[in-house]
Structure formats: C-alpha cells, structure tokens
Amino acid sequence: MYSEKVMDHFQNPRNVGTIADANGVGEVGNAKCGDIMKIFLKIEDDVIVDVKFQTFGCGAAIATSSMATELIKGKPISEALTLTNKAVVEALDGLPPVKLHCSVLAEEAVKSAIADYYTKIGREIDFDLGCGGCCDHCDHH
Amino acid sequence: MTEKRYVYADNAATTRVLPQILEAMTPYYLEEFGNASSGLYSYGQRARAALEDARARCAKMLGCDAEELYFTSGGTESDNWAILGALRAKKDKKHVISSSIEHPAVRNTLLRLEKEEGYEITWLPVYEEGIVRVEDLEAALRDDTALVCVMYANNEIGTIQPIRELAAIAHAKKVPFFCDAVQAVGHVDLDLHELGVDLLSLSGHKLHTPKGIGALYIKKGMWIKNLIEGGGQEKRKRSGTENVAGAVALATALEYMCGEEGKRERERILALRETLIDGLLEIPHVRLNGDRTRRLPGNVNVSCRFIEGEGLIMWLDLMGVAASTGSACSTASLDPSHVLLAIGLPHEIAHGSLRLTLDVDNTEEDVEFILDAVKKTLERLRAMSPLCQE
Missing domain, CATH: 3.90.1150.10 (Aspartate Aminotransferase, domain 1)
Structure with missing residues (x-):
C-alpha cells in the first residue's frame, strides 16, 4: 500500500517534537477528520534554522509531515513557501490516492506556520494559506 | 525490533484453516472431485453423498433440519440472498427494520434498496452498550414491515444481540426475521430451532475453513426468491456447481467449534x-x-x-x-x-x-x-x- 520511503518516514519520522522558542507555529486539520499537523519553526534572518512537528493521524499523515519538515529545514522562507503537496508526494515516491489529502495538509501546515511568523513580525501575509481543514469537512482536505 | x-x-x-479441516476436505479435491449434480455415474454419486452428509452434519450442529440449509459462497452472498430474496417474495411491503451496526453486507444491501427501490429502512439504535433494545423494535414495527434484520454478534465490537426476544417480537406481528450470524456461529451456543429466526447466514472462514463457503438457513415454511439463477442446484434455490470440499470443511469446522x-x-x-x-x-x-x-x-x-x-x-x-x-x-x-x-x-x-x-x-x-x-x-x-x- 505504501512506498518504502513512506514506511521509512513513518517508522523513523524526522524532526518530531516541539521547539520551545519557536517563532512560527502552524496547526491544520482537525481531530474529527482524523488528522492534525502542527509545525514549529525557528526562523532567523528569514531562514528556517530549525523545524519540528507533531502529528495526530494515519501513516501517510506522519510520513508527509516528516518529509515536509525535511524539505524546508535550512531553507529560506521564500523557498519553503514554494513547497507544494506534489513535491512532498514525489519525495515520498507517491501516496495512494485516498491519502493525497495528507500531503495537502503538510503543505498547508508549513504555510500556516510561516503565516504565524509573519503575523508575529508584522509582515503582510502575501500567500494563499489553503483551507487548513478549519471548515470541519473531512472531504475538503 | x-x-x-x-x-x-x-x-x-x-x-x-485448521489442519484437520484441510485434511477432511482435501480428498474432495484430489480424488472425489466429481460434480455432485452428475448423478449418472459413481463419481457424481459419491460427491452427492459427501455433500448431503456434510449438510446433515452442519444441520445437526446448528440445531436445524438438513433441508433447511443451503450452501453458498459465504456470508456476503447469504446476506444478500436473505434480504433480497425475502423482500422480492413480498413486494407489497416496503419497510425494513435493521440495526445501526450491521455488517456492510447487510447495511449496503439495505441502503441500495432504499436508494433504488423505494424501501424505507428503520435503523434501530444500539446505545452506548452496542445492543438493540426489544422495545425499540416493538415500536418500529409497522403494517408494511416486510423484514427485520438484526445481526447476532457485531463484527467490530462483538456485542451479542437478544435475537430470540427480537425474533419473537417480529413474529408477533407476523414479520419474518433474518439474522446475520457470521461472527457468532461456532463462537456462541446457538440452536436454530430454539432461536426462532426465519433466515440466518453463516460463513466458514470465520471458523477455520478456507474462504468461499457459507450457508443460508431458510426455515421450513419460509419462502424466498432466488438470488442466483443457473443450473438449479441446491433444490433449485441456489444455482452453481456445489462446493463439496467446502461443505465438508464447514461440517468439520462446525463439529469442532460447536463440539x-x-x-x-x-x-x-x-x-x-x-x-x-x-x-x-x-x-x-x-x-x-x-x-x-x-x-x-x-x-x-x-x-x-x-x-x-x-x-x-x-x-x-x-x-x-x-x-x-x-x-x-x-x-x-x-x-x-x-x-x-x-x-x-x-x-x-x-x-x-x-x-x-x-x-x-x-x-x-x-x-x-x-x-x-x-x-x-x-x-x-x-x-x-x-x-x-x-
């Protein structure tokens, strides 16, 4: 069902945890739909110097969170904002169709955390946040 | 790790699959592989004898008569046959009562009837304990109720329903009762004549046979339409070449599990x-x-x-x-x-x-x-x- 890469990131998720002095925190999804992703960013000079995540969700949700954090770690914000769910899926060697929403959540979690950082430093949010699962409709992911 | x-x-x-079950059925693949409906020669006759012997052994363990048992491909077929066959046998009534925790083989069959054939389904609640209450069935029964379907034991939470009481309530209003007992047979004490249901489905692979064998109990006097047409096997009720090895496996499994x-x-x-x-x-x-x-x-x-x-x-x-x-x-x-x-x-x-x-x-x-x-x-x-x- 899952690729070896997905299984690897599920079994050995990278960057699990929280960052006490994070300056960008984003949470998307909801428990009703069965997945929540929370991403913590430590940003210095517009560069993501550290990233951690917590995820409540299925194997794909855990793997996409893990991969998303890997893809943005050490990158400038401008680059992290170009992260698409497609890139996460490709980096994981694919996901079953019913699990694609997990990759969308991962992309949105990253954007949500950067938006939080922008808000904290008083910068205007000039990118699309996506739906973020806030609508409480599981089929809208 | x-x-x-x-x-x-x-x-x-x-x-x-338990070894003794595999062992009992294997001769009907390797040696006695005849078609149970090819009665003109000895291979067919021996297969027929094995099939009827298996039916009698199953019936004995279930507490019913052999003539009341029909072999099928498994639980899903039996569930579909019981529901569709019973409803098509009395088309004037369009109301069905079931529980809100039925297996998809029952639930989705009923949902399709609701969507495509104008049936109205009442889903009985099961409360926190996961068990249907007799008084809810009593209140839900109507003049146009064609069938009551409540499972014996739930496949997810394992809760056992008061089938005997529920069937008695349905019968008091002359409504037939179908019980999906796929999870229960072989795992609880179950005597069909005592239970009082009109239709009951069971599956072999939940009790250590290979996949692909099941049965439907149809109580004497209960008439349902056929689901599968063909060569008229199983007394013209369920066509398809008889699965003799499967029937032998089911009989062996029931003797073990209910013994x-x-x-x-x-x-x-x-x-x-x-x-x-x-x-x-x-x-x-x-x-x-x-x-x-x-x-x-x-x-x-x-x-x-x-x-x-x-x-x-x-x-x-x-x-x-x-x-x-x-x-x-x-x-x-x-x-x-x-x-x-x-x-x-x-x-x-x-x-x-x-x-x-x-x-x-x-x-x-x-x-x-x-x-x-x-x-x-x-x-x-x-x-x-x-x-x-x-």
Whole structure:
C-alpha cells in the first residue's frame, strides 16, 4: 500500500517534537477528520534554522509531515513557501490516492506556520494559506 | 525490533484453516472431485453423498433440519440472498427494520434498496452498550414491515444481540426475521430451532475453513426468491456447481467449534479476552467499546485517545501483532466506522479504535505480547501527537 520511503518516514519520522522558542507555529486539520499537523519553526534572518512537528493521524499523515519538515529545514522562507503537496508526494515516491489529502495538509501546515511568523513580525501575509481543514469537512482536505 | 514473534489477533477478519479441516476436505479435491449434480455415474454419486452428509452434519450442529440449509459462497452472498430474496417474495411491503451496526453486507444491501427501490429502512439504535433494545423494535414495527434484520454478534465490537426476544417480537406481528450470524456461529451456543429466526447466514472462514463457503438457513415454511439463477442446484434455490470440499470443511469446522473441544476453547479464549481487556484498560486514556459481558468470547475493542487507528495498526504490525481498526482513514469518506459512531463515540475517539480478536490459536503468552506491543506503540504515537500533552 505504501512506498518504502513512506514506511521509512513513518517508522523513523524526522524532526518530531516541539521547539520551545519557536517563532512560527502552524496547526491544520482537525481531530474529527482524523488528522492534525502542527509545525514549529525557528526562523532567523528569514531562514528556517530549525523545524519540528507533531502529528495526530494515519501513516501517510506522519510520513508527509516528516518529509515536509525535511524539505524546508535550512531553507529560506521564500523557498519553503514554494513547497507544494506534489513535491512532498514525489519525495515520498507517491501516496495512494485516498491519502493525497495528507500531503495537502503538510503543505498547508508549513504555510500556516510561516503565516504565524509573519503575523508575529508584522509582515503582510502575501500567500494563499489553503483551507487548513478549519471548515470541519473531512472531504475538503 | 529484535523480536521475531508475530501474533495474529484479527480472527474476526478471517481465521487460519485448521489442519484437520484441510485434511477432511482435501480428498474432495484430489480424488472425489466429481460434480455432485452428475448423478449418472459413481463419481457424481459419491460427491452427492459427501455433500448431503456434510449438510446433515452442519444441520445437526446448528440445531436445524438438513433441508433447511443451503450452501453458498459465504456470508456476503447469504446476506444478500436473505434480504433480497425475502423482500422480492413480498413486494407489497416496503419497510425494513435493521440495526445501526450491521455488517456492510447487510447495511449496503439495505441502503441500495432504499436508494433504488423505494424501501424505507428503520435503523434501530444500539446505545452506548452496542445492543438493540426489544422495545425499540416493538415500536418500529409497522403494517408494511416486510423484514427485520438484526445481526447476532457485531463484527467490530462483538456485542451479542437478544435475537430470540427480537425474533419473537417480529413474529408477533407476523414479520419474518433474518439474522446475520457470521461472527457468532461456532463462537456462541446457538440452536436454530430454539432461536426462532426465519433466515440466518453463516460463513466458514470465520471458523477455520478456507474462504468461499457459507450457508443460508431458510426455515421450513419460509419462502424466498432466488438470488442466483443457473443450473438449479441446491433444490433449485441456489444455482452453481456445489462446493463439496467446502461443505465438508464447514461440517468439520462446525463439529469442532460447536463440539466439546470447541466449547472448552471458548471458555479459555474468554479468559484471555478478560486478561487482555484488563491490561488494556490499565493504559491511560483507553476505553472499552461495547458491553463487556454480552460480547463474543474473543472480541476486544478499545479506543485509545490522542492517536489515530491506521498508524496504530501499522506500528503494531511492525511490532508483530495483526489487529484492525474502525478508523476509516484509508477510505475516501474519512468517516470512522458507523458502528463506533452508533455507540456514541465522537469522531476523534472513534478514529483511535483498536480491535483485537482472539481465537483457538491464541495463548496467554500472546496476550502478554499484545499488551506489551500496544503499550509501546501508544507511547510512541502519543509522543508525537499534538493532542497529547502528557
């Protein structure tokens, strides 16, 4: 069902945890739909110097969170904002169709955390946040 | 991950074929492979004799007459046949009563009838304990009720329904009663004539036969339409070349599971279940789903807060335990099991459900192993859950 890469990131998720002095925190999804992703960013000079995540969700949700954090770690914000769910899926060697929403959540979690950082430093949010699962409709992911 | 041990604890999904069952059926593949309906020569006659002998043995174990048992391909076919056959036999009545926790083979058949053929379905509630109440059925029965369908024991939470009482209520209003007993047969004491149902489905692979054999009990005097047309096998009621080996397997399985040894095994499995439930409930934020006593001897179903079931099952597999979940994270709807929602669980608790089903192969050591694996898995998944702040 899952690729070896997905299984690897599920079994050995990278960057699990929280960052006490994070300056960008984003949470998307909801428990009703069965997945929540929370991403913590430590940003210095517009560069993501550290990233951690917590995820409540299925194997794909855990793997996409893990991969998303890997893809943005050490990158400038401008680059992290170009992260698409497609890139996460490709980096994981694919996901079953019913699990694609997990990759969308991962992309949105990253954007949500950067938006939080922008808000904290008083910068205007000039990118699309996506739906973020806030609508409480599981089929809208 | 140094342990090589693997414990299969998903016996409600399917069971291992027991060696004595395989042994009993093998001659009907290798030697006595004749077509039971080719009665003009000895191969066919011997196959027919084996088939009818198997039917009689099954009937004896189930407490019915051999003429009341029809072999099918399994539980799903039997469920479809019972429902569609009974309803098509009396087309003037368009109301069906069922429970809100039926297996998809019943539930989806009824949903399609509702959507496409103008039937009205009343889904009886099951409350927190997961059990239908007799008074709810009494209140739901109408003049145009064509059929009542309530399962014997639930496939997810294992709760056992008061079938005899429910059937009596339906019969008082002259409404036939169909019971899906796929999870129950061989695992509880069940005597068909005493039970009083008109139709009852069962499946072999839940009691250690290979997949592909089941049966439908049709009480004498109950007439239902055919589902499958063809060469007129099974007294013109169910066409298709008879699965003689499967029938022999089913008879052998029923004799074992409903016999003395099987009954002793049930007691042993029940004790294992209790140890497993006690151990699981010691873990923080774990609750039992469904009534604790009125449940199948091997069924354990718990909800573990702050985690999602799919990850739990995948991780348990890595730890060496096969289990299942009612979290439908892998289905398109993303809705958790209708059974868990029917017993009142909120979505987020239903997503964290874990079903462990024990059977004759399981041991005390298995239970210890499962408990250890579940504890470690929960610790791991909760450590990465944003919902868990401990």
